[in-house]
Amino acid sequence: MRRAILLLLPLLASCSRCSGPAAPGPGPIAPPVSPFVPGDATETLRVTYLPGKDVLQFNVQRFDDCSALEVVYDGTNYGIMLPNADLYLPADKPGDRHQIQVTCLDDNGAPLNTEKLTQVRPDK
Amino acid sequence: MKCVSNNEVAKALVQKARDPQTRHVEESPKARQIVIEKSFAEWKGVPSPSPVDPLYDLEYMKVIALWREYGIQGQAANVAVIDSGCDTSHPAFAHTEIFERSLVQGDPSLGDPDGHGTWVCGKIVGQGVGIAPMCNLTVYRTLDANGSGTVDASVAALNAILKEGSANVVNISFGSPLFSADQEKAVNRLVRSGVIVCAAAGNYGLDTPFYPGSYKCCLTVAATNAAGVRTSFSDYGGQVDIAAPGVACYSTFPGGQFRAMTGTSMATPVVAGLLTLGVSYLKMVKNMSSRTDIARKVMSALEETAKDVGPKGKDSYYGFGVIDGLAFMQRVAS
Numbered sequence: 297m298r299r300a301i302l303l304l305l306p307l308l309a310s311c312s313r314c315s316g317p318a319a320p321g322p323g324p325i326a327p328p329v330s331p332f333v334p335g336d337a338t339e340t341l342r343v344t345y346l347p348g349k350d351v352l353q354f355n356v357q358r359f360d361d362c363s364a365l366e367v368v369y370d371g372t373n374y375g376i377m378l379p380n381a382d383l384y385l386p387a388d389k390p391g392d393r394h395q396i397q398v399t400c401l402d403d404n405g406a407p408l409n410t411e412k413l414t415q416v417r418p419d420k
Numbered sequence: 421m422k423c424v425s426n427n428e429v430a431k432a433l434v435q436k437a438r439d440p441q442t443r444h445v446e447e448s449p450k451a452r453q454i455v456i457e458k459s460f461a462e463w464k465g466v467p468s469p470s471p472v473d474p475l476y477d478l479e480y481m482k483v484i485a486l487w488r489e490y491g492i493q494g495q496a497a498n499v500a501v502i503d504s505g506c507d508t509s510h511p512a513f514a515h516t517e518i519f520e521r522s523l524v525q526g527d528p529s530l531g532d533p534d535g536h537g538t539w540v541c542g543k544i545v546g547q548g549v550g551i552a553p554m555c556n557l558t559v560y561r562t563l564d565a566n567g568s569g570t571v572d573a574s575v576a577a578l579n580a581i582l583k584e585g586s587a588n589v590v591n592i593s594f595g596s597p598l599f600s601a602d603q604e605k606a607v608n609r610l611v612r613s614g615v616i617v618c619a620a621a622g623n624y625g626l627d628t629p630f631y632p633g634s635y636k637c638c639l640t641v642a643a644t645n646a647a648g649v650r651t652s653f654s655d656y657g658g659q660v661d662i663a664a665p666g667v668a669c670y671s672t673f674p675g676g677q678f679r680a681m682t683g684t685s686m687a688t689p690v691v692a693g694l695l696t697l698g699v700s701y702l703k704m705v706k707n708m709s710s711r712t713d714i715a716r717k718v719m720s721a722l723e724e725t726a727k728d729v730g731p732k733g734k735d736s737y738y739g740f741g742v743i744d745g746l747a748f749m750q751r752v753a754s
Contacts, residue, residue: 349514364484366475367548372678373670375512375548376475378487384514384547386676403488405479 332357340398340413345387350417352383354398362400362408370394376401390419423611423637474670474680475549476646477690481745483551490701490749494552497699499544499692500587502577503537503594505530505561507674510538512546519558521580523573533565535674539681540593542672543689544696549671549678551693555700558586563594571600574632578606582613588699588711591692592619592638593685595630604635611637614711616719618692620684622655627736634659639719642738643667643687648729650737654684661739662726664690694745695722698752705753721751 332339337358344351352367359365359379367374367383374383388394394415400408473479487493508518508531518541520530532538537559542549545557560580562573574592581587590610611617619638622630633640634657642654643666650656651667666687668680698718702708708717725748726741734740 349511363488373474374678375546375670376478376484377548377553378484378493381547381553382515384511386511401484403485404482405475405484 340411341396341415343415343417345417348387350385350387352385352396354379354381354383356380359398359400363403364401364405366399366401366407368397368399370396376405388417390417392417423608473646474668477665477669478549478551480646480648480665481551481690481694481743483745486697486745486749490697490705490753492554492697492700492704494545494555494693494696494700496703497552497555497589497696498558498587499552499555499696500558500560500577500581500590501537501541501544501689502560502562502574502590502592503532503540504534504563504565504567505532505537506541506559507532507535507538507672508559510542510546510672510674510676512542512548512550512672512678515547515553516545516557518545520561521559521577522561523576523580524561524564525570525573527564530561532561532674534563534567535679536563536567536593536685537561538674539671539679540591540685540689542678543669543686544591544693546672551690552696552700555696567594569594571596571598571603575600575602575606578603578610578617581615582606582610585613587615588714589692589695590615590617591689592617592632593683593688595620595622595633597622597628597630599629599631599634603632607632607635608637614713614715616692616695616715618688618695620688621660623653623683623685624655625653626655627657628655629657629659630655639691639722640739641666641684641688641691643682643684644738644742648727648742650730651682653682654687654737656736658736660736661734662691662722663687663729663738663742664694666690691722691743694743694748695719698722698748701749701752718752721748725751 332355339355341354356379364376366376397412399410522528547553560577563569617638619633621633621640621642640659640661642660642663643651644663645667664687667682669686670680673679695718702714708714723740725744727744728741730738
């Protein structure tokens with residue numbers, strides 16, 4: 297019994313969070329709402345610049361034939377998401393240029409078309 | 421369904437776990453010191469660039485069609501990952517709030533110094549790479565920076581999940597060839613309370629026990645390649661229940677990175693993610709509230725709709741078969 301207690305104590309002593317609830321992580325970031333102009337499919341995407349992260353939002357009207365989008369940002373594949381999803385990206389600096397490739401996918405994940413664009417963060 | 425009790429038993433188990441008078445002193449001090457050493461033989465085998473479409477696992481399961489047709493991406497479903505922690509600062513997690521707890525002896529720090537846990541979490545809840553990006557995720561860190569942990573820590577995590585009533589689905593992508601009665605009891609209690617525990621089959625390529633996957637109540641996952649064929653590294657035997665893609669699967673890694681990884685560690689959250697979508701549908705659309713009823717429904721659907729690609733019926737290599745995302749959700753919704 298004493299040995300069991302001795303073995304148990306180090307576990308409890310180090311387990312400072314065992315008795316309490318799990319701690320939340322950084323949490324979701326809600327970007328400012330910046331709706332695209334209804335009926336206007338010319339604008340492809342918008343970027344919102346937040347502390348520590350950029351948020352990329354797609355103009356759903358431009359991608360209304362797409363079941364989902366696959367996004368490659370500066371050569372990194374950020375995966376598959378619904379067109380109305382917000383894509384969070386690492387923060388950049390004013391003047392940074394980025395290559396964004398957006399592939400329109402069907403329900404099976406097959407590519408329908410791909411759009412490539414360059415996005416430059418404004419200086420201000 | 422494996423090991424599931426009725427609702428009354430489930431409630432009693434959770435209540436007992438919350439009772440401060442319940443003793444949690446281990447019965448076998450020696451067993452508590454068993455170190456899970458081999459957990460990362462699973463994934464350190466092949467961090468692999470691959471000619472395969474990196475997101476073939478999502479496409480294989482028709483995840484896009486599931487999201488659109490059934491209108492769910494995991495909302496209201498609760499998932500627990502027991503692993504090396506999670507780098508919750510990764511951009512792929514910025515859309516959600518992941519709860520973390522460390523149960524590593526001598527190291528209460530959060531985050532993920534190893535990377536394995538971050539990969540697993542991403543496959544379930546990561547934006548762009550996860551199957552159920554809108555589910556609620558709690559991470560219990562039991563593996564240290566070297567990818568090692570103790571049975572004690574895993575038991576503590578399982579008991580915490582039971583006590584908190586925080587999960588519909590649990591993912592355990594590690595294990596050991598060593599049996600632990602305490603760990604088995606903890607798994608059994610959790611499953612009888614209505615929680616699905618998904619565990620990796622192991623990467624020895626042998627007909628050999630690998631725990632917790634080899635406990636009867638676990639849903640044990642083998643790995644297939646992009647063609648749906650069982651991999652040579654995937655353990656086999658009577659403990660295998662289901663198979664899923666596990667070769668060069670793409671997910672999050674600490675430091676804002678993404679990696680393709682291979683192993684039954686990778687296949688397990690694929691199954692956990694699909695089950696999470698099923699749970700989400702039953703809660704959100706069918707308004708089901710009983711955890712045990714939900715677990716029975718999704719487990720039956722998973723087993724009955726798996727593609728029986730091996731020897732007919734449940735076999736040692738694929739279990740009930742390879743998961744079929746569309747057929748699974750159709751059965752859940754029926």
